[in-house]
Amino acid sequence: MTLSLHELTVARGGQPVVREVSLYAGRGQVSVLLGPNGAGKTTLLEAVSGILPSRSGRITLDGHDLTGRPRTRRARLGLAHVEQSRAVFATLTTRENLLLAGDPDRALALFPELAPRLEVRAGLLSGGEQQMLVLARAILREPAALLLDEMSMGLAPAVVRRLLPVIRALADAGCAVLLVEQFAHAALALADTAYVLSRGALTYSGDPGPLRADDTALRRAYLGEDRA
Numbered sequence: 639m640t641l642s643l644h645e646l647t648v649a650r651g652g653q654p655v656v657r658e659v660s661l662y663a664g665r666g667q668v669s670v671l672l673g674p675n676g677a678g679k680t681t682l683l684e685a686v687s688g689i690l691p692s693r694s695g696r697i698t699l700d701g702h703d704l705t706g707r708p709r710t711r712r713a714r715l716g717l718a719h720v721e722q723s724r725a726v727f728a729t730l731t732t733r734e735n736l737l738l739a740g741d742p743d744r745a746l747a748l749f750p751e752l753a754p755r756l757e758v759r760a761g762l763l764s765g766g767e768q769q770m771l772v773l774a775r776a777i778l779r780e781p782a783a784l785l786l787d788e789m790s791m792g793l794a795p796a797v798v799r800r801l802l803p804v805i806r807a808l809a810d811a812g813c814a815v816l817l818v819e820q821f822a823h824a825a826l827a828l829a830d831t832a833y834v835l836s837r838g839a840l841t842y843s844g845d846p847g848p849l850r851a852d853d854t855a856l857r858r859a860y861l862g863e864d865r866a
């Protein structure tokens with residue numbers, strides 16, 4: 639499945655905060671969306687999954703037009719969104735949280751760390767364990783495309799290093815992953831394609847190589863000095 643945005647514009651409080659953004663997240667690929675705070679990354683993901691309406695432009699998933707469709711319809715077509723809020727059912731156990739999405743054993747194959755925590759209420763898990771749970775729940779639903787918003791926020795670098803290969807493996811299994819990340823270097827190391835958003839518009843699209851190789855290129859894109 640390919641997730642495709644064509645000249646997507648999204649407004650917040652009457653102001654466009656994502657402006658005519660076109661990007662592709664291909665099947666089997668990790669596409670990374672970087673950019674400074676307030677650039678519009680979360681807004682863009684929320685418009686793609688249907689939390690927010692888009693003002694103009696088009697969103698398609700493998701040719702199916704998602705634009706204007708309700709969130710549930712987008713999810714049924716295979717689009718999953720792991721939000722920044724890292725929402726788990728806090729009063730349910732880890733096992734119960736997993737059962738709502740699929741077979742807990744499959745989740746444990748991805749994250750064996752959760753095995754001793756199965757009977758613990760999800761609200762009592764550490765931040766890293768909660769993120770594993772949230773990711774496992776999304777993966778159990780076998781999404782065609784997965785949007786990940788700041789998965790690593792507030793987590794120790796060692797935990798982030800643990801999560802990123804799982805994302806890579808998910809893409810290798812055929813999922814189209816669109817990853818919003820603060821840890822630019824770690825995300826770029828994983829990426830097949832990179833996009834940089836600055837003040838609502840794309841300033842870089844394509845090969846992550848130049849951004850990996852040269853901090854100046856990344857900084858210029860963040861500052862909006864390179865219009866793609």
Ligand SMILES: Nc1ncnc2c1ncn2[C@@H]1O[C@H](COP(=O)(O)OP(=O)(O)OP(=O)(O)O)[C@@H](O)[C@H]1O
Nearest residue numbers: 650651655673674675676677678679680681682835
């Ligand atoms: N609920 C809201 N109402 C009005 N404006 C908002 C709202 N949420 C965010 N904004 C504004 O929209 C713009 C984009 O914010 P957004 O959260 O999408 O950026 P971001 O790139 O995800 O940043 P961050 O990395 O800080 O999460 C910002 O200028 C922000 O102030």
